[in-house]
Amino acid sequence: DIQMTQSPSTLSASVGDRVTITCRASQTISTSLAWYQQKPGKVPSLLIYRASTLQSGVPSRFSGRGSGTEFTLTISSLQPEDFATYYCQYYNNGGAFGQGTTVDFK
Amino acid sequence: DVQLVQSGAEVKKPGESLRISCKGSGYKFTNYWVAWVRQKPGKGLEWVGVIYPDDSDRRYSPSFQGRVTISADKSNAYLQWNSLRASDSAIYYCARTLSSSWSWFFPFWGQGTLVSVSP
Numbered sequence: 203d204i205q206m207t208q209s210p211s212t213l214s215a216s217v218g219d220r221v222t223i224t225c226r227a228s229q230t231i232s233t234s235l236a237w238y239q240q241k242p243g244k245v246p247s248l249l250i251y252r253a254s255t256l257q258s259g260v261p262s263r264f265s266g267r268g269s270g271t272e273f274t275l276t277i278s279s280l281q282p283e284d285f286a287t288y289y290c291q292y293y294n295n296g297g298a299f300g301q302g303t304t305v306d307f308k
Numbered sequence: 309d310v311q312l313v314q315s316g317a318e319v320k321k322p323g324e325s326l327r328i329s330c331k332g333s334g335y336k337f338t339n340y341w342v343a344w345v346r347q348k349p350g351k352g353l354e355w356v357g358v359i360y361p362d363d364s365d366r367r368y369s370p371s372f373q374g375r376v377t378i379s380a381d382k383s384n385a386y387l388q389w390n391s392l393r394a395s396d397s398a399i400y401y402c403a404r405t406l407s408s409s410w411s412w413f414f415p416f417w418g419q420g421t422l423v424s425v426s427p
Contacts, residue, residue: 203370236413245417245418246345246401246414248413251413287352291353291355291413293412293413294410295367295410296355296412297343297355297357297358298369299352299353301352
């Protein structure tokens with residue numbers, strides 16, 4: 203079974219900060235990696251797939267990089283609406299999620 | 309527009325059976341994978357399993373294999389338990405893939421169904 207591990211679990215930041223979240227896979231997964239955002243009480247929302255492809259309608263301040271076992275999600279300039287929990291997900295013939303990273307106010 | 313509409317909240321006792329549903333509209337339902345994702349209160353997302361409605365090909369996470377059954381017909385996907393436990397209490401989301409390929413990531417989500425299991 204492929205396991206996904208995110209770091210950090212919590213990240214405290216301010217509006218305007220550049221924020222990076224890391225996701226590691228327990229074995230190589232090429233670029234079969236998606237990122238989601240979830241706000242409290244809301245349904246998850248797809249941000250990025252294929253490690254770096256921005257989903258339609260997602261602001262360009264979000265970007266994804268990586269392949270193999272190490273991936274990153276970067277928010278170039280944190281906006282008030284970006285305070286949320288972020289999940290990575292491996293998805294090729296499988297579906298494991300990372301445990302989540304909560305971005306909160308510093 | 310693609311829509312996934314899930315059945316309403318359920319309150320059950322341990323040992324009872326349950327089936328919740330997810331109705332797709334705005335697209336050809338049988339041609340896209342539909343998955344179920346669990347979220348316990350205050351916790352993260354867990355992938356339960358996925359089904360391709362056209363031929364009912366399905367896959368389960370090892371953590372859920374044998375505990376739940378995923379099924380589908382021409383316009384609905386279902387998640388079923390034969391004997392509920394308190395630990396099954398959670399919100400269950402259905403979600404649809406972007407394409408019919410084996411890339412099981414999800415741009416489309418249902419609103420979630422809250423399942424509460426208590427004596």
